[in-house]
Amino acid sequence: xxxxxxxxxxxxxxxxxxxxxxxxxxxxxxESITVGMTENPEVSRMTFVVNVSDQRGLDQVIKxxxxxxxxxxxxxxxxxxxxxxxxxxxxxxxGSGQRGEISDLIAPFRATVIDVGRESVTIxxxxxxxxxxxxxxxxxxxxxxxxARTGVTAFQRATKKSNDQTRYSIIN
Amino acid sequence: xxxxxxxxxxxxxxxxxxxxxxxxxxxxxxARENVDTIFGYPGGAILPTYDEIYRTGIRHILSRHxxxxxxxxEGYARVSGKPGVCVVTSGPGATNVVTGIADAMIDSLPxxxxxxxxxxxxxxxxxxxxxxxxxxxxxITKHNFQARTVEDLPRIIREAFHIATTGRPGPVVIxxxxxxxxxxxxxxxxxxxxxxxxxxxxxxNKLQIRKLAEAVTKAKRPVILSGAGILHAGASPELLExxxxxxxxxxxxxxGLGGFPGTHELALGMAGMHGTYxxxxxxxxxxxLINIGARFDDRVxxxxxxxxxxxTVAHIDVDPAEIGKIIETHxxxxxxxxxxxxxxxxxxxxxxxxxxxRMKVDEWQQEFPLWYKEGSEYIKPQKLTxxxxxxxxxxxxxxxxxxxxxxxxxxxxxxxxxxxxxxxxGLGTMGFGFPAAIGAxxxxxxxxxxxxxxxxxxQMTMQELSILQExxxxxxVLLVNNASLGMVRQWQQLFYEERYSNSLFPIQPDFVKMAxxxxxxxxxITDENEVAGVLEEAFNYNGPVVIxCRVHExxxxxxxxxxxxxxxxxxxxxx
Numbered sequence: 019x020x021x022x023x024x025x026x027x028x029x030x031x032x033x034x035x036x037x038x039x040x041x042x043x044x045x046x047x048x049e050s051i052t053v054g055m056t057e058n059p060e061v062s063r064m065t066f067v068v069n070v071s072d073q074r075g076l077d078q079v080i081k082x083x084x085x086x087x088x089x090x091x092x093x094x095x096x097x098x099x100x101x102x103x104x105x106x107x108x109x110x111x112x113g114s115g116q117r118g119e120i121s122d123l124i125a126p127f128r129a130t131v132i133d134v135g136r137e138s139v140t141i142x143x144x145x146x147x148x149x150x151x152x153x154x155x156x157x158x159x160x161x162x163x164x165x166a167r168t169g170v171t172a173f174q175r176a177t178k179k180s181n182d183q184t185r186y187s188i189i190n
Numbered sequence: 191x192x193x194x195x196x197x198x199x200x201x202x203x204x205x206x207x208x209x210x211x212x213x214x215x216x217x218x219x220x221a222r223e224n225v226d227t228i229f230g231y232p233g234g235a236i237l238p239t240y241d242e243i244y245r246t247g248i249r250h251i252l253s254r255h256x257x258x259x260x261x262x263x264e265g266y267a268r269v270s271g272k273p274g275v276c277v278v279t280s281g282p283g284a285t286n287v288v289t290g291i292a293d294a295m296i297d298s299l300p301x302x303x304x305x306x307x308x309x310x311x312x313x314x315x316x317x318x319x320x321x322x323x324x325x326x327x328x329x330i331t332k333h334n335f336q337a338r339t340v341e342d343l344p345r346i347i348r349e350a351f352h353i354a355t356t357g358r359p360g361p362v363v364i365x366x367x368x369x370x371x372x373x374x375x376x377x378x379x380x381x382x383x384x385x386x387x388x389x390x391x392x393x394x395n396k397l398q399i400r401k402l403a404e405a406v407t408k409a410k411r412p413v414i415l416s417g418a419g420i421l422h423a424g425a426s427p428e429l430l431e432x433x434x435x436x437x438x439x440x441x442x443x444x445x446g447l448g449g450f451p452g453t454h455e456l457a458l459g460m461a462g463m464h465g466t467y468x469x470x471x472x473x474x475x476x477x478x479l480i481n482i483g484a485r486f487d488d489r490v491x492x493x494x495x496x497x498x499x500x501x502t503v504a505h506i507d508v509d510p511a512e513i514g515k516i517i518e519t520h521x522x523x524x525x526x527x528x529x530x531x532x533x534x535x536x537x538x539x540x541x542x543x544x545x546x547x548r549m550k551v552d553e554w555q556q557e558f559p560l561w562y563k564e565g566s567e568y569i570k571p572q573k574l575t576x577x578x579x580x581x582x583x584x585x586x587x588x589x590x591x592x593x594x595x596x597x598x599x600x601x602x603x604x605x606x607x608x609x610x611x612x613x614x615x616g617l618g619t620m621g622f623g624f625p626a627a628i629g630a631x632x633x634x635x636x637x638x639x640x641x642x643x644x645x646x647x648x649q650m651t652m653q654e655l656s657i658l659q660e661x662x663x664x665x666x667v668l669l670v671n672n673a674s675l676g677m678v679r680q681w682q683q684l685f686y687e688e689r690y691s692n693s694l695f696p697i698q699p700d701f702v703k704m705a706x707x708x709x710x711x712x713x714x715i716t717d718e719n720e721v722a723g724v725l726e727e728a729f730n731y732n733g734p735v736v737i738x739c740r741v742h743e744x745x746x747x748x749x750x751x752x753x754x755x756x757x758x759x760x761x762x763x764x765x
Contacts, residue, residue, distance in 0.1 A: 039329055074518065077514055087388045090386055090387045
């Protein structure tokens with residue numbers, strides 16, 4: 019199962035190394051990691067999207083993260099009310115004749131063209147992962163020349179309306 | 191202990207809030223942490239610290255290889271319960287302690303390791319004797335630090351000791367660049383470290399304790415698996431009280447030996463690959479398994495599919511990540527073993543109806559005791575271990591490496607008290623036992639310390655004979671010499687059709703001559719009738735001894751759970 023986990027960590031040198039090293043040596047399967055500063059310059063926020071086989075695997079990821087001295091707080095927010103966003107830049111092969119068509123196509127996604135070349139355009143899209151993937155699917159037939167994605171960063175919503183799944187963990 | 195070393199005189203604590211060098215801060219901080227012994231080896235990047243050691247006279251034990259120093263620090267920590275401190279230089283000095291750090295990590299030993307580092311101005315330039323020790327030790331330390339400024343140093347040292355010794359103990363590395371140890375700054379030592387991301391749980395959840403108490407009352411076939419967590423928590427008295435109250439048999443892990451008295455009628459001995467039949471069968475047939483401070487290591491569990499198939503599993507551990515890591519756990523108790531057992535004893539649950547179970551367990555013990563064939567022309571290593579047990583009245587501190595001799599020691603030396611058994615469990619480090627014995631002797635100067643070693647493992651760190659010679663340290667080295675890598679040879683015999691690839695040692699040094707080269711008493715025994723006499727002489731001698739005991743080279747360790755098998759599939763349970 020795919021889970022979204024956020025962690026606040028001390029903003030010290032090597033903390034990223036500690037976390038990625040932990041994932042690698044414990045054979046945890048990660049889809050993406052994002053990291054950036056928070057409102058407190060001494061604290062960074064990390065968002066992981068991980069693939070785990072079961073609840074026990076998920077518990078291990080959370081507990082091993084918690085064990086790190088530089089990790090302040092870990093939370094699995096998958097089942098909570100969250101805003102999750104990623105940004106993707108997609109360079110699509112296109113002649114001048116197709117540019118209008120592509121503009122129409124990306125409009126409902128509120129994506130924008132941020133660079134235009136003779137044989138390609140670069141599109142920027144932000145949103146949750148399903149939305150980004152849907153746009154990529156639509157653009158694929160035109161020929162995707164290059165693509166870069168930031169990975170998901172996520173936040174709990176101000177108004178919490180959890181979808182009420184009971185979770186069992188000895189930590190939380 | 192008859193040592194020629196200067197006793198610690200460097201206890202002149204300087205006042206706080208004084209300007210001093212980084213290396214001076216380090217020694218001052220060590221004094222505040224009540225460190226009486228440092229194990230180490232000097233070198234370029236750590237010179238300022240060694241100058242401070244020289245000037246303060248704090249006791250420093252000079253090993254002859256950094257690996258010797260770190261294993262000695264481990265032995266010291268294991269026996270004393272205090273953090274072992276090891277100081278080495280940068281680059282090769284630091285990489286030479288990596289094995290010991292990994293060993294301490296997997297066996298949860300509190301260590302503070304100070305590694306010298308090149309000056310901050312040249313870090314990252316591949317400078318002379320530079321190694322990225324922070325990166326190298328990240329996965330094998332509980333935490334590690336690099337002091338980038340001298341102002342940070344006191345805080346880092348305090349945090350290092352705090353992290354190493356609290357919660358689940360472990361090794362912490364402090365990387366100390368040379369310029370930082372020279373630079374001067376204000377020394378201020380806080381007692382309470384500020385570590386919001388590190389808050390170990392000691393007090394268990396009351397609800398889980400109640401659930402466990404109920405399970406105890408309901409259980410008809412309960413068993414306890416006692417691990418090293420009992421030793422780290424100092425929970426032996428509470429465990430004994432609980433067991434006697436509840437009449438639950440106790441199987442021990444390799445590292446947990448001594449946590450519960452080995453000669454107690456409810457002691458089943460060691461569980462696992464070379465454990466006793468009774469311990470393994472009890473785990474297999476139990477309906478309630480209470481794991482206290484063990485981590486369900488694969489050498490204990492065997493094939494997980496067959497592990498404790500009928501049991502409700504309760505697991506008490508101070509490290510929440512150990513609970514549910516290997517075995518699905520029904521009653522998780524996160525907390526200190528001592529505290530958990532104290533609360534359990536307070537609840538004092540009604541013991542379950544388990545008389546028949548205890549009879550069954552007794553039957554297993556009677557019918558399938560440990561066994562070996564006596565009366566051949568060779569010295570039997572099992573017999574040798576039994577004689578060591580006898581001649582030391584079971585009261586010695588025993589250290590070992592890894593392998594056959596280790597298993598025989600674990601099987602035949604019945605530890606009645608905690609912290610007398612020093613062995614490399616999780617990492618299985620050859621060369622551990624001898625330097626660990628040196629550290630153990632420093633922790634307990636008046637006790638008999640016996641290093642039971644294989645001939646191969648001894649050859650990995652035997653240069654530390656220098657320490658025995660220099661300090662006249664009365665460690666007894668007993669070589670269970672089968673002229674081979676015994677356990678490797680055993681596996682090649684059993685699983686590789688006797689293709690003994692590189693496991694036989696046809697050429698060996700004359701260990702007696704070698705001991706004598708260090709001015710140490712050496713004995714060689716080849717006849718079983720001599721064993722008792724030589725042991726007696728050695729143990730009565732107040733000084734170091736090396737005994738080269740030639741044992742039956744083809745002896746195997748039994749009983750055994752072959753790889754991939756379950757507890758109920760033990761082999762070699764009877765002659």
